[in-house]
Amino acid sequence: MTNTYAIVLAAGQGTRMKSDLYKVLHPVCGKPMVEHVIDHIRHLDADRIVTIVGHGAEMVEQSLGNKSEYALQEEQLGTAHAVQQAEEVLGNLDGTTLVVCGDTPLISSETMKALLAHHHESEAKATILTANADDPAGYGRIIRAENGDVLRNVEHKDTNDEERKVTEINTGTYCFDNRALFETLKQVNNENAQGEYYLPDVIGILKSKGQRISAYTTPNFHETLGVNDRVALARAEKEMRHLIAEKHMRNGVTIINPEQTVISVDAQIGRDTVIQPGVMIEGPTKIGTHCIIGPNSHLQNSTVGDHTTVHSSVVLDSRVGSNTAVGPFAHLRPDSQLGNHVKVGNFVEVKKSQLGDHSKVSHLSYIGDAEIGTNVNVGCGTITVNYDGKNKHKTEIQDNAFIGCNANLVAPVTIGKNALVAAGSTITKNVPENSLAIARVRQENKEGYVKN
Ligand code: UD1
Numbered sequence: 001m002t003n004t005y006a007i008v009l010a011a012g013q014g015t016r017m018k019s020d021l022y023k024v025l026h027p028v029c030g031k032p033m034v035e036h037v038i039d040h041i042r043h044l045d046a047d048r049i050v051t052i053v054g055h056g057a058e059m060v061e062q063s064l065g066n067k068s069e070y071a072l073q074e075e076q077l078g079t080a081h082a083v084q085q086a087e088e089v090l091g092n093l094d095g096t097t098l099v100v101c102g103d104t105p106l107i108s109s110e111t112m113k114a115l116l117a118h119h120h121e122s123e124a125k126a127t128i129l130t131a132n133a134d135d136p137a138g139y140g141r142i143i144r145a146e147n148g149d150v151l152r153n154v155e156h157k158d159t160n161d162e163e164r165k166v167t168e169i170n171t172g173t174y175c176f177d178n179r180a181l182f183e184t185l186k187q188v189n190n191e192n193a194q195g196e197y198y199l200p201d202v203i204g205i206l207k208s209k210g211q212r213i214s215a216y217t218t219p220n221f222h223e224t225l226g227v228n229d230r231v232a233l234a235r236a237e238k239e240m241r242h243l244i245a246e247k248h249m250r251n252g253v254t255i256i257n258p259e260q261t262v263i264s265v266d267a268q269i270g271r272d273t274v275i276q277p278g279v280m281i282e283g284p285t286k287i288g289t290h291c292i293i294g295p296n297s298h299l300q301n302s303t304v305g306d307h308t309t310v311h312s313s314v315v316l317d318s319r320v321g322s323n324t325a326v327g328p329f330a331h332l333r334p335d336s337q338l339g340n341h342v343k344v345g346n347f348v349e350v351k352k353s354q355l356g357d358h359s360k361v362s363h364l365s366y367i368g369d370a371e372i373g374t375n376v377n378v379g380c381g382t383i384t385v386n387y388d389g390k391n392k393h394k395t396e397i398q399d400n401a402f403i404g405c406n407a408n409l410v411a412p413v414t415i416g417k418n419a420l421v422a423a424g425s426t427i428t429k430n431v432p433e434n435s436l437a438i439a440r441v442r443q444e445n446k447e448g449y450v451k452n
């Protein structure tokens with residue numbers, strides 16, 4: 001959209017959160033709420049996005065990076081004062097400016113687009129996004145004339161008894177003619193219950209000057225929640241969790257119990273995959289088709305192929321191939337890569353290791369800093385002894401090797417192709433290909449030792 005700009009208000013401390021973390025950085029479904037707002041705006045193709053920062057400015061900028069430009073509000077004197085800080089960047093431009101609060105993470109791009117369209121159609125100088133709330137407490141109220149025209153907004157703390165009964169609320173999202181916005185901001189005063197410069201006062205001022213004002217009432221009230229405290233934060237989380245689950249279900253993913261499933265906004269899941277209860281999928285995790293992601297699994301920033309099962313397991317920053325089985329009770333730590341048709345069974349920990357296609361580590365093993373080829377069988381209880389107390393060392397197990405149960409592979413060490421390692425061996429030297437290595441005390445039987 002040409003000549004369209006956006007301002008995101010994110011300078012407040014968020015006193016009502018009672019938190020060391022700045023309000024707009026509190027995550028909702030794994031992503032800071034202000035980042036949700038910015039990501040929704042980015043779908044509009046605005047020419048510029050300016051985020052107003054103040055409390056925690058550095059952390060907010062760090063978390064949003066180059067998704068936005070920034071303007072600093074040194075003292076938090078109110079939302080009108082916050083918007084004024086963008087004047088240096090946007091003040092001289094012709095066009096339309098969308099203003100959104102950094103604490104309304106659920107307002108969708110579609111709703112923002114509908115607001116912009118309504119604003120352009122009605123040729124207004126300012127259009128306010130409103131909603132009808134069952135419980136309007138805490139929100140600004142929209143005061144309309146008898147003919148339905150919007151006259152002004154009154155903040156909850158400034159309402160009289162009549163005004164408090166109004167259920168149409170200000171969502172904190174607006175469209176303005178950019179030049180009219182910055183001119184009018186200069187006329188906003190702070191003579192109100194909170195002694196703050198209120199942005200919605202711009203609406204009343206423009207109206208009193210005979211300018212055209214408009215309101216767009218969204219039918220999606222559930223999107224308009226403003227997060228001021230942790231009760232609202234939990235509500236936002238629930239609402240977004242529901243929206244995300246619904247999106248995946250409509251795309252062909254079965255989610256057995258959406259209420260008990262947490263999926264990040266950035267996750268991708270293929271068709272016919274089943275997500276069982278208690279699953280937590282974080283970050284930009286990508287899961288293929290026809291997978292079963294078992295109960296109580298936790299996947300973070302990972303990729304899973306097609307037809308793979310992950311059962312009651314933890315998968316962090318790792319890649320799992322197709323037709324592979326993980327768990328129950330496996331732990332894939334960062335930088336692990338499992339190929340196709342691989343099995344990593346119960347009580348197996350894998351760290352920074354690769355397992356080639358058709359390889360199996362079925363029970364009770366630690367595999368760290370290892371490169372395992374294809375078709376390798378690692379027996380129960382095998383340990384890669386990768387740490388000497390100072391440094392980590394690598395274990396290499398080449399294609400088709402067979403490691404017997406309860407072997408210690410003291411790294412650095414290489415087990416050659418087709419080699420066999422006898423059960424109970426402690427391997428300290430490389431094993432050449434096609435060889436059998438036995439490294440254990442020979443058994444001695446003392447006949448008759450036990451006297452009856
Ligand atoms: C605001 C609106 C209210 C609306 C509600 C919707 C005003 C005066 N009131 O109230 O009409 O119903 O949102 O959720 O605008 N901020 C700054 N600098 C400041 C003050 C605030 O950047 O000096 C930022 C905050 O970080 C926050 C946003 O502006 O992201 C809104 O501020 P907040 O204090 O939460 O306003 P509300 O009381 O919720």
Ligand code: CA
Pocket residue numbers: 101103226227228
């Ligand atoms: Ca708020």
